[in-house]
Amino acid sequence: MKxxxxxxxxxxxxxxxxxxxxxxxxxxxxGDTATGSLDDSVVLQVQGRIxxxxxxxxxxxxxxxxxxxxxxxxxxxxxxxxxxxAKPIAISLGIIIEEGLLVSTxxxxxxxxxxxxxxxxxxxxxxxxxxxxxxxxxxxxxxTSGIGEIxxxxxxxxxxxxxxxxxxxxxxxxxxxxAVLAQREGLAFETTVxxxxxxxxxxxxxxxxxxxxxxxxxxxxxxxGLAMSLNTIAAASGVAIxxxxxxxxxxxxxxxxxxxLGLDVLTLANEGKLVAIVKDGNEAKALAVLAAAGARxxxxxxxxxxxxxxxxxSGGGTRILEIPYGEDAPRIC
Amino acid sequence: MKxxxxxxxxxxxxxxxxxxxxxxxxxxxxGDTATGSLDDSVVLQVQGRIxxxxxxxxxxxxxxxxxxxxxxxxxxxxxxxxxxxAKPIAISLGIIIEEGLLVSTxxxxxxxxxxxxxxxxxxxxxxxxxxxxxxxxxxxxxxTSGIGEIxxxxxxxxxxxxxxxxxxxxxxxxxxxxAVLAQREGLAFETTVxxxxxxxxxxxxxxxxxxxxxxxxxxxxxxxGLAMSLNTIAAASGVAIxxxxxxxxxxxxxxxxxxxLGLDVLTLANEGKLVAIVKDGNEAKALAVLAAAGARxxxxxxxxxxxxxxxxxSGGGTRILEIPYGEDAPRIC
Numbered sequence: 001m002k003x004x005x006x007x008x009x010x011x012x013x014x015x016x017x018x019x020x021x022x023x024x025x026x027x028x029x030x031g032d033t034a035t036g037s038l039d040d041s042v043v044l045q046v047q048g049r050i051x052x053x054x055x056x057x058x059x060x061x062x063x064x065x066x067x068x069x070x071x072x073x074x075x076x077x078x079x080x081x082x083x084x085x086a087k088p089i090a091i092s093l094g095i096i097i098e099e100g101l102l103v104s105t106x107x108x109x110x111x112x113x114x115x116x117x118x119x120x121x122x123x124x125x126x127x128x129x130x131x132x133x134x135x136x137x138x139x140x141x142x143x144t145s146g147i148g149e150i151x152x153x154x155x156x157x158x159x160x161x162x163x164x165x166x167x168x169x170x171x172x173x174x175x176x177x178x179a180v181l182a183q184r185e186g187l188a189f190e191t192t193v194x195x196x197x198x199x200x201x202x203x204x205x206x207x208x209x210x211x212x213x214x215x216x217x218x219x220x221x222x223x224x225g226l227a228m229s230l231n232t233i234a235a236a237s238g239v240a241i242x243x244x245x246x247x248x249x250x251x252x253x254x255x256x257x258x259x260x261l262g263l264d265v266l267t268l269a270n271e272g273k274l275v276a277i278v279k280d281g282n283e284a285k286a287l288a289v290l291a292a293a294g295a296r297x298x299x300x301x302x303x304x305x306x307x308x309x310x311x312x313x314s315g316g317g318t319r320i321l322e323i324p325y326g327e328d329a330p331r332i333c
Numbered sequence: 334m335k336x337x338x339x340x341x342x343x344x345x346x347x348x349x350x351x352x353x354x355x356x357x358x359x360x361x362x363x364g365d366t367a368t369g370s371l372d373d374s375v376v377l378q379v380q381g382r383i384x385x386x387x388x389x390x391x392x393x394x395x396x397x398x399x400x401x402x403x404x405x406x407x408x409x410x411x412x413x414x415x416x417x418x419a420k421p422i423a424i425s426l427g428i429i430i431e432e433g434l435l436v437s438t439x440x441x442x443x444x445x446x447x448x449x450x451x452x453x454x455x456x457x458x459x460x461x462x463x464x465x466x467x468x469x470x471x472x473x474x475x476x477t478s479g480i481g482e483i484x485x486x487x488x489x490x491x492x493x494x495x496x497x498x499x500x501x502x503x504x505x506x507x508x509x510x511x512a513v514l515a516q517r518e519g520l521a522f523e524t525t526v527x528x529x530x531x532x533x534x535x536x537x538x539x540x541x542x543x544x545x546x547x548x549x550x551x552x553x554x555x556x557x558g559l560a561m562s563l564n565t566i567a568a569a570s571g572v573a574i575x576x577x578x579x580x581x582x583x584x585x586x587x588x589x590x591x592x593x594l595g596l597d598v599l600t601l602a603n604e605g606k607l608v609a610i611v612k613d614g615n616e617a618k619a620l621a622v623l624a625a626a627g628a629r630x631x632x633x634x635x636x637x638x639x640x641x642x643x644x645x646x647s648g649g650g651t652r653i654l655e656i657p658y659g660e661d662a663p664r665i666c
Contacts, residue, residue: 008659009660009663010658010659010660010663011659012660012664013556013557013659013661013662013663014556014557014561014657014660015556015600015656015657015658015659016656016658016659017658017659018556019656041384041385041386041413041414041416041417041419042384042385042386043382043383043385043417043483044382044383046379046380046381046382046383047379047380048379048380049377049378050376050379050383051374051375051376051377052374052375052376052377052423052425052458053373053374054425054427054460054461055427055461056427056428056429056461056476057463058429060469080373080374081374083373083374084374084376086374090385092385092478093387094387094427094476094478095389096389096429096474126385130390130391130664131663132391132393132664133664135468136391136393137469137470137471137474141429141470141474143387143389143427143461143476145387145425145427145478147383147385147480150376222347223347224346224347224348228347267348269347323349324346324347324348325348325350326343326344326346326348326349326350327342327345327346327347327350328346330342330343330346330466331342331345331463331465331466
C-alpha cells in the first residue's frame with residue numbers, strides 16, 4: 001500500500017483488503033517481532049504459572065516527545081507483566097482504526113511497536129484489525145494483552161508490603177503526562193519534556209534475580225501516578241506508607257510545567273518508572289541494581305503498620321496523599 | 334452508580350471514579366464470572382500448550398436481535414480458542430467507552446458479558462477501562478483476549494485439511510450479519526432474523542473427544558463468511574475445496590433478506606457457526622455429535638487435491654467461490 005493512501009472502512013471487512021493491510025503494513029512493519037501471520041490465535045508452549053493482562057491505549061495526540069501510541073501499547077502491557085515478576089513472552093495487538101488514517105501514519109506506529117517489542121525482547125503473537133467510520137474513533141486505538149511466565153518461587157504482588165519495608169522509585173516522576181499534555185495543548189517550555197515510556201522487564205528481572213524474595217512489591221505508577229500506586233499498595237497490603245516529598249525525584253522542567261498547569265506531580269502518569277518495595281536491608285542492593293540497569297533510583301519512604309499514605313512535605317509537617325478522584329489529565333495513555 | 338447517570342471522561346482517569354465504575358457496574362455485573370478484582374494482571378496455573386487470541390468488537394448498533402456487543406465479545410474470543418481445539422480458561426476485557434454512555438446501557442452490556450461467560454464456562458480474569466470524549470468513539474468498543482489449554486495430542490489447525498476429507502457446517506449461515514444489518518438499517522422482514530452469536534467451545538470439545546484426530550480443521554466463518562473461511566483453509570492446507578450450493582443450510586428469511594440487499598449469503602458473517610473438516614468416514618459421527626450439541630449440521634462438500642474453492646451451483650455447473658474483496662456489511666462484529 002502507498003504511504004499517501006488512506007485506510008478505508010473496507011480494510012476492516014475481513015476480506016482481501018484486510019489481508020492486504022495486515023500483510024503490507026502490519027507484518028512488514030513488525031518484521032521478526034511478529035510470530036507467523038498473526039492468525040486468529042497462536043499456540044504457545046508454557047509451563048507453570050503465567051501472568052495475563054490487558055490494556056487499551058487511547059492517548060491523544062498519537063505522537064508526543066519520547067513516544068507514540070504504539071510504543072505505549074507495548075510498554076504498558078510488558079510492564080504490567082513485569083510488575084508480577086513475570087518474564088513477558090507474547091503480546092496481542094488489537095487495533096481499531098478511524099477511517100481516513102494515512103497509511104504513512106499507521107506505518108510509523110507499527111514501526112514503533114516493533115522497536116519497543118525488540119527492546120523488550122517479546123513477540124507479537126496474534127492480532128485483529130477493525131476500521132470504523134470517520135468520527136467514530138480518534139485516529140487509532142490499540143489494545144495489547146500479554147502473557148508472561150512466572151518462575152518458581154517468585155511471589156510478587158500488591159499485597160506483599162510489610163511494616164519496615166523500604167519504598168524505592170526508579171527515577172523522576174511525571175514526565176510522561178507532562179510530555180503528552182504539553183504536546184496536546186501546544187505548550188512550549190524552555191526544555192522539552194520527553195515521555196519516559198519504556199519497557200521495564202529487564203530491570204524487574206535483574207531485581208528479582210539479584211534480590212529474590214527481598215522484593216515484596218513492584219508497581220508501575222501509570223494513571224493516577226505515585227499517589228494511586230502507593231494507595232493501592234497500602235490498601236492491598238493492609239499497611240501504611242510514609243514518603244518524604246523532598247526524596248521524590250522530579251525533573252525541574254516537569255516541576256515547573258506541573259506548577260504552571262496547576263497539577264500535582266504525584267498524581268501524574270508515568271510509563272517507564274516503577275515503585276519497588278523491598279525488605280529492610282535490601283535497599284542498597286536494589287538501588288545498585290536499578291542504577292546498573294540505567295535508572296536513577298531513590299529511596300522515598302518506608303512502610304509502617306496502619307493504613308493510608310502520608311507525605312512529609314518540604315516545609316515540615318505531613319499531609320495525607322489521597323487517591324486522585326477524577327482525572328486531571330485525560331487520555332494520557 | 335445510578336442507572337440514569339452518564340459515564341464521564343473522569344471515569345477513565347484511573348482514580349477513585351474509575352474504581353467506582355469498575356466496582357459498582359463491572360464487578361457487580363460480572364458477579365462470579367470475574368476472578369478477583371480485575372487487577373492489572375492475573376496469575377493463572379497452566380500446563381503445556383496454550384492458545385492465545387485477541388479480537389476487538391465495534392458492532393453497530395450495540396444491541397440487535399439475538400445479542401449485543403457484550404455477547405459477541407465473549408463468544409468471538411471463546412470461539413477463536415475453541416477452533417484450535419483448546420479449552421478456553423480465561424478472557425480479558427478491554428473496554429473503551431464514549432463519554433455520555435448511560436450507566437443503564439453499560440449495565441446491560443456487562444450483564445450480557447456475564448451471561449455469555451457462564452454459558453461458555455470461562456472466567457473474566459483481567460480488565461481495563463478507558464473513556465474518550467463524545468465523538469471520539471461510538472458508544473462502546475470491547476476488546477477481549479483469551480487463553481485456552483490444548484490437551485496433549487490435539488492438533489487442529491487451518492493447515493490440516495487433506496484430499497478426501499469431508500466439509501461440514503454446523504448450521505444455517507448468514508444470520509448474524511442479516512440480524513445486525515436489518516437492525517441498523519431499520520429493515521423489517523416478515524420473520525425477525527436473530528443473530529446466532531453463541532459460544533462453540535462445548536461443541537468443539539465434544540467433537541474432539543468423540544472423533545479425536547479425525548477432526549482435521551475447525552474454523553468459525555465470521556467476517557467474510559463461509560467464502561473467507563473455506564478459502565483460508567484451502568490456502569493454508571494447500572488443497573482444493575468443492576462445495577455444493579444446495580447443501581449449504583440457509584434460513585429462508587436470511588436468503589430473502591440477502592437477496593433484497595444484494596448480498597451473497599456465503600460472504601456474510603456468522604458468530605455461532607463452525608466449519609469442521611473431518612477425515613473421510615467420520616462424517617456420520619461428526620453430524621451426530623453436532624446434532625446432540627444442539628446444532629443442525631450438514632455435509633456441504635469435499636476436500637480435493639489442487640487449490641481454491643469451487644461451488645456447484647443450483648442450476649448446474651460450477652463457479653469459483655472467491656475471497657470477498659472489501660466489505661459488503663461493515664461493522665457487524
